Amino acid sequence: MPLTLQRRHLLMHGAATLVLAAIPVDLSAARISEAADRRFVESLLRRMTIDEKAGQLSLFTAPFATEVNPVTGPPPRVKEVQAMVRAGGAIGFFGSHDPAFLRSLQKIAVEESRLRIPLIFAGDVIHGLRTIYPTPLGEAASFDPDLCYRTARATAQEASGFGLHWFFAPMVDVARDQRWGRVTEGAGEDPWLVSHLSQARVRGFQGPDLKAEDGMLACPKHFAAYGAVEGGMDYNSVEISDVALHQVHLPPFKAAFDAGALSVMSSFNDIGGVPSTGNRHLLTDILRGQWKFPGLVVSDYESEKELIAHGFAGDEEDAVIKALTAGCDVSMQSGLYNKHIPALVRSGRLPIRIVDEAVRRVLRVKQALGLFENPYRSLSPDRRAQVEGTPAMIALAREAARKSIVLLKNEGDLLPLSKSGKSFAFIGPYVSDTVHAFGAWAATGDSRKVVTLEESVRSTLGAGARISFTKACTPTQPIDGGIDAAIAAATAADIAVLFVGESATRSGEAASTVSITIPPHQQALVEAVVATGKPTVVLLKHGRGLALTGECLNAQAIVATWFLGSQTGHGITDILFGDHAPQGRLPVSFPQSAGQQPYYYNHRPTGRPQTNPSQKSHKARYLEVSNEALFPFGHGLGYSPISYGPTQLDRDTVRKGGTLLVRATLTNSGKRTQHEVAQLYIHDRVASITQPVRVLRNIQHVDIEAGQSHMVEFELRPGDLAHIHEDLANEADAGWFDIWIAPDATRGISASVRLI
Structure with a gap:
C-alpha cells in the first residue's frame, strides 16, 4: 500500500475533522485458514515426529556472524543453526536482518528438512527498522491513529526488505508509573487511547494482506498487566484486582486481536503469584475461551525458564509442563521445549494432545502468513535497496516527529521563534547528538542519517544567521568549563534554547529508575542558563513523564520532544520556528514529584478527596505537594488560544441501549x-464499583481558522457508559453521568445526563 494518507475526513464548517470511528478494523487480512487448509495442517501434524513438533515450538536468536570463510566454512554457530534447521528443530529465528543469510536458512528448511516446513523470521522492530520514527510513547502524543497506522505500515514495508515476517510489537501495556522504563514502548496511561492506537499499529504492521511481501505478523505484548509492576520496577510482581485487570489492562489486547493480530507475547511478571507464562486462566480461559483467539502465544525471552526463579516451577521439566499446559505455545530462546518435550511426552507426564494443539496453532499462523505457498516471501535479496529509507519514509518520519511534540508552556508567546532579527544560543548535550536520537529499541537504525538539531537550525536559518551551539555537558557527565561556556553563549544571545533530558539508556527495558527528573548535572546547566535572565526555551528529551523542578519551571517555554528518531532536528525546527504549530497532547501525566507515582488522571475518588488546594487536613494528599499534575494527561498548547464553550447534550435522560x-x-x-484535539470524558457519579473521576471516551481532530468557531460533536454509545462489575460483566449502571468536552483531563465545562 502506498505511503499516502489513509484517513477519512469529515468536512464540517470548512474544517477537517478526524473521527476515530472512521478508521475501520479489517479482520480479513489475518483470518486463520479455512477447512481445506486445516486438512493440510492435520495431515502434516500426523507425519511429524515428537522432536519435529518440539522444534516447531522453539524460537531462537539467529547468528550474528554469517560470513562464510572460504577455507574453514561457516562459523560454528552458523553450522549449528543449519543443522538445527535441517532436522526441523526450530519454528524460526529472530534478531537477524540479513535477507541473504535468512534466505539460505529457508532454503535448507524447504529443500533439505524432512517435512519441508518453512521457517518464520522475527525481530524486535518497535518504531522502525532503519528509518526510525518517534518512540511509541512519543508518537502516542499525536493522539492520531492514522499517523500510527502509517508509520507502522512504512515500518513493515521497510522491514520486508530485510527478511522479516514477524514483529514483537506493538507494546500495548497501560503504564501508570513513570518510574517504569518501558513506559516509552507503549501509548501511555489511558486504556481507551492505548486500545485505539494499538489497533492502528496492528493494522499497519499486518497490512491489507498478511500474505503479501510486506505483511508482518503483529505480536501485542506483554500479556498481561506488565505495566502494573509494583514500584515501576521492571520484571516485578503485580497485585491487582480482577476488575482492574479487565477494565484497564486487558482491553488494549482485545482491541489488538479484534484488529487481526494472530500472535501475542506473555509477560515476565506474575499476577497475584501466578507468572503469566504459566497462567492458564490468562492464556487459555480468557484468551482462547472467552476471546476465541486463534493465534499463537510466544514466551518473552526465556520467561518459561524463569518460572523456576519465580518459585512456580521446580525444575526445567516442570517449567515446560506448566508453560505448555497453561497455553504458551512457543519457547523463546531457552531451548527448554526442544530439550524436554520429547522425553516428557514419552514418559506420559505431558499429554501429546497439548503439544499437538500448540503445533497446530503454529502451523496455522504460518499458513496465514502464506509461508507454505511462498516460503521465500520477504526474502528477495534485491528488495532491501528498493524499500530502505525511501523519500516517502523520510517525509513520514519528519511528519511523525513534529506531530509528536507537545508544547507544555509558552509564557509571553515566546514561541514560535522568528527566523530573523534575533540571535540564538543552542545549548545542551543533545544539540548536535546522533547517538541518543532514537531512544530504546532502535539498534538497527541508521544513526548516520539522523538529522540533528544543529543541522536543521543551520539549514532553516541559512548563512548569516546569528546562532551558536554549545554542548556544555554530555548526557551523563559534566564537562570542565561547560557551564561557563553555556552562560557566555546565553549572555551573548537574545534567546537561549536548552536541549536536555534523558539519555537513550535511561529509558526502555531494564531502565526503571527512582528519579524521573532531569539528570543533576544537566539540571545545574538549566539553573545557570535560566539565571542569566535571557528568554529561555527548554526542549526535553525523554521516554516518560518527567517531574520537572527548579529553574526549568521558570523557563518561558517548555517543549516535550521525547525521542523523535531519524528526523529529530527537522521535527523540532518545524515547530520551533513556526513552519508548523504544535498539536501533540500528553499521553501520560507529568507529576510534580516522583513520590506521587503511580500517578494517572483516571484514578478513583476517595472518601476524603481534596477538592481544592487549601484543604490540607485529613484529606487524601501528600504533605509536600497537591494532588494536581504538573502537566495533566491530554495537555498540549498550540500557537493560537482555543476556548471551549459549555458541553451540550441533546437530552437530559437516556435509556440503556440508547445514544x-x-x-x-x-x-x-x-x-x-x-x-485542536478535542477530548470527550465521562464520570459515573454512583456505581456498584466506584468509577474513575474521569474516563476518556473519544477524541476529535479539528482545524480551526483564526477568529473562527467550530462545533465538535460526539455520539456516546451504550458501551461508552459501561464499566466492569464485580462479576466481570461489562454494563452501565443507571444513574447520573457527568460529561465533558475538554482540552485535557482536568478542564472543560461539564453537562449531566441521567441513564434510566
Whole structure:
C-alpha cells in the first residue's frame, strides 16, 4: 500500500475533522485458514515426529556472524543453526536482518528438512527498522491513529526488505508509573487511547494482506498487566484486582486481536503469584475461551525458564509442563521445549494432545502468513535497496516527529521563534547528538542519517544567521568549563534554547529508575542558563513523564520532544520556528514529584478527596505537594488560544441501549489556524464499583481558522457508559453521568445526563 494518507475526513464548517470511528478494523487480512487448509495442517501434524513438533515450538536468536570463510566454512554457530534447521528443530529465528543469510536458512528448511516446513523470521522492530520514527510513547502524543497506522505500515514495508515476517510489537501495556522504563514502548496511561492506537499499529504492521511481501505478523505484548509492576520496577510482581485487570489492562489486547493480530507475547511478571507464562486462566480461559483467539502465544525471552526463579516451577521439566499446559505455545530462546518435550511426552507426564494443539496453532499462523505457498516471501535479496529509507519514509518520519511534540508552556508567546532579527544560543548535550536520537529499541537504525538539531537550525536559518551551539555537558557527565561556556553563549544571545533530558539508556527495558527528573548535572546547566535572565526555551528529551523542578519551571517555554528518531532536528525546527504549530497532547501525566507515582488522571475518588488546594487536613494528599499534575494527561498548547464553550447534550435522560449526542463550540481567538484535539470524558457519579473521576471516551481532530468557531460533536454509545462489575460483566449502571468536552483531563465545562 502506498505511503499516502489513509484517513477519512469529515468536512464540517470548512474544517477537517478526524473521527476515530472512521478508521475501520479489517479482520480479513489475518483470518486463520479455512477447512481445506486445516486438512493440510492435520495431515502434516500426523507425519511429524515428537522432536519435529518440539522444534516447531522453539524460537531462537539467529547468528550474528554469517560470513562464510572460504577455507574453514561457516562459523560454528552458523553450522549449528543449519543443522538445527535441517532436522526441523526450530519454528524460526529472530534478531537477524540479513535477507541473504535468512534466505539460505529457508532454503535448507524447504529443500533439505524432512517435512519441508518453512521457517518464520522475527525481530524486535518497535518504531522502525532503519528509518526510525518517534518512540511509541512519543508518537502516542499525536493522539492520531492514522499517523500510527502509517508509520507502522512504512515500518513493515521497510522491514520486508530485510527478511522479516514477524514483529514483537506493538507494546500495548497501560503504564501508570513513570518510574517504569518501558513506559516509552507503549501509548501511555489511558486504556481507551492505548486500545485505539494499538489497533492502528496492528493494522499497519499486518497490512491489507498478511500474505503479501510486506505483511508482518503483529505480536501485542506483554500479556498481561506488565505495566502494573509494583514500584515501576521492571520484571516485578503485580497485585491487582480482577476488575482492574479487565477494565484497564486487558482491553488494549482485545482491541489488538479484534484488529487481526494472530500472535501475542506473555509477560515476565506474575499476577497475584501466578507468572503469566504459566497462567492458564490468562492464556487459555480468557484468551482462547472467552476471546476465541486463534493465534499463537510466544514466551518473552526465556520467561518459561524463569518460572523456576519465580518459585512456580521446580525444575526445567516442570517449567515446560506448566508453560505448555497453561497455553504458551512457543519457547523463546531457552531451548527448554526442544530439550524436554520429547522425553516428557514419552514418559506420559505431558499429554501429546497439548503439544499437538500448540503445533497446530503454529502451523496455522504460518499458513496465514502464506509461508507454505511462498516460503521465500520477504526474502528477495534485491528488495532491501528498493524499500530502505525511501523519500516517502523520510517525509513520514519528519511528519511523525513534529506531530509528536507537545508544547507544555509558552509564557509571553515566546514561541514560535522568528527566523530573523534575533540571535540564538543552542545549548545542551543533545544539540548536535546522533547517538541518543532514537531512544530504546532502535539498534538497527541508521544513526548516520539522523538529522540533528544543529543541522536543521543551520539549514532553516541559512548563512548569516546569528546562532551558536554549545554542548556544555554530555548526557551523563559534566564537562570542565561547560557551564561557563553555556552562560557566555546565553549572555551573548537574545534567546537561549536548552536541549536536555534523558539519555537513550535511561529509558526502555531494564531502565526503571527512582528519579524521573532531569539528570543533576544537566539540571545545574538549566539553573545557570535560566539565571542569566535571557528568554529561555527548554526542549526535553525523554521516554516518560518527567517531574520537572527548579529553574526549568521558570523557563518561558517548555517543549516535550521525547525521542523523535531519524528526523529529530527537522521535527523540532518545524515547530520551533513556526513552519508548523504544535498539536501533540500528553499521553501520560507529568507529576510534580516522583513520590506521587503511580500517578494517572483516571484514578478513583476517595472518601476524603481534596477538592481544592487549601484543604490540607485529613484529606487524601501528600504533605509536600497537591494532588494536581504538573502537566495533566491530554495537555498540549498550540500557537493560537482555543476556548471551549459549555458541553451540550441533546437530552437530559437516556435509556440503556440508547445514544447521546454531545456538542461544544470551540473558538480560536488567535491569529493563525490551530489544530485542536478535542477530548470527550465521562464520570459515573454512583456505581456498584466506584468509577474513575474521569474516563476518556473519544477524541476529535479539528482545524480551526483564526477568529473562527467550530462545533465538535460526539455520539456516546451504550458501551461508552459501561464499566466492569464485580462479576466481570461489562454494563452501565443507571444513574447520573457527568460529561465533558475538554482540552485535557482536568478542564472543560461539564453537562449531566441521567441513564434510566
